[in-house]
Amino acid sequence: MAEIQKNDQELRREEELKLIEEAGINPYPYSFDKNISAKEILEKFTDETKDELNNCQVAGRIMSIRKMGKASFFNILDESGRIQVYIRKDDIPEGKYDIFKLLDIGDIIGVNGYAFRTKTGEISLHCTDFELLCKSLKPLPIAKEEIDENGNKIVYDAFADKELRYRRRYIDLIVNSDIRKTFRKRSEIIKYIRNYFDAKGWMEVETPTLQPMYGGASARPFMTHHNALNIPLYMRIALELYLKRLIVGGFEGVYEIGRNFRNEGMDRNHNPEFTMLEIYVAYKDYNWMMDMTEDLVRNLSKDIIGKAEIEIDGKIINLEQPFKRAKMFDLYKEYTGKDLKGKSLEELLKIADELKVEIPKGASISKVLDEIFGAKIEPHLIQPTFVIDYPIEMSPLAKMHRSEKGIVERFELFVNGSELANAFSELNDARDQRNRLEEQAKCRAEGDDEAMIVDEDFLYSLEVGMPPTAGMGMGIDRLVMLLLGEKSIRDVLLFPLMRPEKI
RNA sequence: GAUCUCGUAGCUCAGGCGGUAGAGCAUUUGACUUUUAAUCAAAGGGUCGUUGGUUCGAGUCCAACCGGGAUCACCA
Numbered sequence: 001m002a003e004i005q006k007n008d009q010e011l012r013r014e015e016e017l018k019l020i021e022e023a024g025i026n027p028y029p030y031s032f033d034k035n036i037s038a039k040e041i042l043e044k045f046t047d048e049t050k051d052e053l054n055n056c057q058v059a060g061r062i063m064s065i066r067k068m069g070k071a072s073f074f075n076i077l078d079e080s081g082r083i084q085v086y087i088r089k090d091d092i093p094e095g096k097y098d099i100f101k102l103l104d105i106g107d108i109i110g111v112n113g114y115a116f117r118t119k120t121g122e123i124s125l126h127c128t129d130f131e132l133l134c135k136s137l138k139p140l141p142i143a144k145e146e147i148d149e150n151g152n153k154i155v156y157d158a159f160a161d162k163e164l165r166y167r168r169r170y171i172d173l174i175v176n177s178d179i180r181k182t183f184r185k186r187s188e189i190i191k192y193i194r195n196y197f198d199a200k201g202w203m204e205v206e207t208p209t210l211q212p213m214y215g216g217a218s219a220r221p222f223m224t225h226h227n228a229l230n231i232p233l234y235m236r237i238a239l240e241l242y243l244k245r246l247i248v249g250g251f252e253g254v255y256e257i258g259r260n261f262r263n264e265g266m267d268r269n270h271n272p273e274f275t276m277l278e279i280y281v282a283y284k285d286y287n288w289m290m291d292m293t294e295d296l297v298r299n300l301s302k303d304i305i306g307k308a309e310i311e312i313d314g315k316i317i318n319l320e321q322p323f324k325r326a327k328m329f330d331l332y333k334e335y336t337g338k339d340l341k342g343k344s345l346e347e348l349l350k351i352a353d354e355l356k357v358e359i360p361k362g363a364s365i366s367k368v369l370d371e372i373f374g375a376k377i378e379p380h381l382i383q384p385t386f387v388i389d390y391p392i393e394m395s396p397l398a399k400m401h402r403s404e405k406g407i408v409e410r411f412e413l414f415v416n417g418s419e420l421a422n423a424f425s426e427l428n429d430a431r432d433q434r435n436r437l438e439e440q441a442k443c444r445a446e447g448d449d450e451a452m453i454v455d456e457d458f459l460y461s462l463e464v465g466m467p468p469t470a471g472m473g474m475g476i477d478r479l480v481m482l483l484l485g486e487k488s489i490r491d492v493l494l495f496p497l498m499r500p501e502k503i
Numbered sequence: 504g505a506u507c508u509c510g511u512a513g514c515u516c517a518g519g520c521g522g523u524a525g526a527g528c529a530u531u532u533g534a535c536u537u538u539u540a541a542u543c544a545a546a547g548g549g550u551c552g553u554u555g556g557u558u559c560g561a562g563u564c565c566a567a568c569c570g571g572g573a574u575c576a577c578c579a
Contacts, residue, residue: 008548009513009530064539071536088536105529119537141514142529144540156540157515157528163571175514219578238579264578265504274579360576419579450578475579499570 009139016102017135023099027135032110034059039080045115045123053115056125058083059133061108061174064144070097073124076111077177085111086118087127096129106136141175166496179491186480186492188304190257193277196296202253202281207242209235209259215458216240216397218450219262222272235261239278240397240471241458244426247280247469248461255279257476268488269418272497275476284470285425286409290386293413293421293472294323297384297479305483312416312485315382323384323413328373331387335377340369341391342406348372364443366393381414396436396452398424413474415482423472430462 006014020027035057045053060078070089075082089097103109110133113125141159148154158176159165165172173180194204212231214221216238226233239256246254260276281289301308301319308320326334329341338351348368352359357375359368369391381387388411389401398408409425427433437459443451480492490496 007513012530066538066541067535068538068541069535071538073538073541075539084539086537090536118539120539122537122539124537139513139529143514144528146540154540159514161514161571166571217579260579262578265576267575267578268573270578276579358576422579473579478579 010137013104013135013137013139016104017137020099020102020132020135025099025132027132029131029133032059032131032133033057034110037080038076038078038083041083041115041125042081042123045117047117050115050117055112056115057110057112058085058125059108059110061136062103062105063142065103065105067101072100076109077174079180081177084118084122084124085113085127086116086124087130092127092129099132100130103132104136104139105142106138106140107132108134108136140171143175162490163498166490167498169494182484182486182492183494185304185484189300189480189483190275190476192300192304193257193296196299197253197255197279200253202255202279203251205243205246205251205254205256206258207236207239207246207256209261211236213453213455213457214238215452215455217260217262218452220264220450222261222263237262238473239276240473241455243278243280244466244469244471245458245461247282247426248464248466252282252467253280266497268490269478271477271489271493274489276473277476278471278473280426280469280471282467282469285468286388286411286423286470289423289470289472290325290388290411293423293474294384294386297413297420300479301483310483310485312482313487315416317416317482318383321383323386325386325388325411327389328387328391329389331377332372335380336372340372362447364393364448366391369394378414378419379417382416384413384415386411386413392436395424396440397427397433399427399429400432418478419475420478420482421472421474423470426466426469426471428462428466428468430459433462434459 017027035055036053038058038060041053041056041058058076058078060076060083063075063077063082065072065074072087073084074087075084087097087100092100110131111125111127112129113127116124116126118124141164143158144156146154146156159172165176197204210224210226210233212233214234214237216236217240219237221237222235224233224235225231237260239258239260243254243256255278257275257277259273261273263272264270266272298308298319301310308318310317310319329339332338332340336351336355338355340348340351343351345365345368348365349359349363352368352372355372355376357372359371363371389404389407390398390410390412392398392400392406392408395408395410398410401407401409408427411421411423412419413421427436434454437452437454440452441454444453477489477492480486481489484492486492
C-alpha cells in the first residue's frame, strides 16, 4: 500500500510545483493575513451588509474547480466550512491567471475578494487576488457534493474505505469534513466535565502512567522496561490506586481524565488505549455518587447535544427521566427467574447450564455471576440503569454493604446495553482490603492472569488512613459514543490503533 | 483467537456457465469570462491484495497467506 513509485498524478503535481517556482513564486510562504472565515461570510452576507464584506481575506484548501476558459469557479474549505470563489482573468493582477491554472484540488490558498451573490443565488467571493500557501503533492480521494432541493447533501463517490479513513485520518478530516464535528464535540464533552468538577472545587491531577506495579482493575497490562533502574514497568490499567493515595494525603476531591492501557482484544467497543475519568470525593458514599453521576450525564446531554433524548441504533435513550436503580440480585430474579444470592459455585454452575450460558473452565463465583449477567441482563439495560449492590467476590476494592451480608456498596451505570460507569463506597478498612487482595493473589496463583496484585504501598496508605470516600470511573470514549450516537469506538478516536501497514 | 465476508484505475463501483479489462468522477490536451456532480470533443491511466494450484486458457474455480469489515470470545 505504500507508494514507492509515484503515479502520474503525483508526477504532474511536481511538474506544476517546478513551474510555479520558475515563475518566481514561493509555493510555501510563511503566513497569510486571514480576516474572516467561510462560515462568517455566508452568515453575515445580506444585500444590505454586502459592502462590509468588500475586503475579505479567506484561506483554505481547494476542494473543487470548474474552469470556463478565462474565468473559473472553485470551492475552498476552511475549518468553518466551504465557500465558492469566482475568479476572472481581468479582475486579478496581470499574469496571475496563468498561475491559477497551475493549482490543483488539495492546494491551500489565501484569497482576497468581495462577497457577492451569483446569478443562481449562491453567496460567493469574487477574487481580486490570491496567494498560494501550500502546494499539495498527493491527490485527494475527492468526492463531489450536491445539495438537493430539500437541502440534503448528496455525496458522490465518497471516500468510504474504513481502513484508509482510520489510517489516514487527516485525509478523512478533509474529505469527510463533517466528522470534524464529532471530534469537536468530544473536546467539548471533556471540557464540560472539567468545568463541572472544577466548579465544585475538586482538583484535576496527573498520576503515573508508567507504574512499577499495576492495579485498580482486572486486566492484562502492557509491559515495558526502564533501562536506568533496570526494572520492569507497566502501563497503567486504571487510575484508582494512585488517586486514593491522594485522598489519604488530604485532598478531599480529586479527579483525573487520562489514558489507560489494556493488553486485550479490540473491537468496536475496545481500543488498547482508551480515556478514563476517575473521581474520588472524601466523606461521601456511593448513593451520593449515584446522584452526582446522574446529574452529570443528564446535563452533559442537555448542554452539549442540546437535548436529553439520544437516538442510537434506532433506539431512543431517554436521559431526562430519573435513571432506574435496581439491585443486582433483583435483576437476576427479574430476567432469569432465579435467585442467585448466596449460592455456591456448584449451584451457580448448574443454574448457568440451565440458562444455557457458557462458562469457561475454572471460573470463579464472580466469573459465573458476571457471565450470566452479561448474557441475560446487560442486553436489556437500554435505558439508563444503575445496577447496585454487587456480590463481594466481584468487587475487591469496594466497601462492605452497611446492612447486607456478602454484598458491597457498588453501582454500575448501564446505557444501551453497555457499561458506562463503575463506582463504590471505597473500601478504607486496611485489614479487609489486605484480605481481599490476598484472595486475588490466590486466584492469580491459580492461573487467573487478570486477578489483581497485592500492592503493599497502597495497603500502607490505607493503614495510614483514608477517610470515607466515594469513587467513580467512567469510560470517556463510550460516553462520547453514547452522546453522539456512534457505534464504533474508532469513530470517536482520532487515531485508533491499526495493525501496521506492510510494505 | 474463532466464524462469516470483502480486496478490480487516484475515488466510487460493474464485470452471466472460465476465453485475455469496463463506466462515472479525478488527470492530460483543446473550446468556453456567472458555473455548481459545469458542459462539449479527444487522450493517458490496471502485474484484478500476494503466492501457489487446477486448466489449452483464471479477475472469475481451489488452497494458503496478507489486509479490512461484521459477529463472537476477553475486557471498559
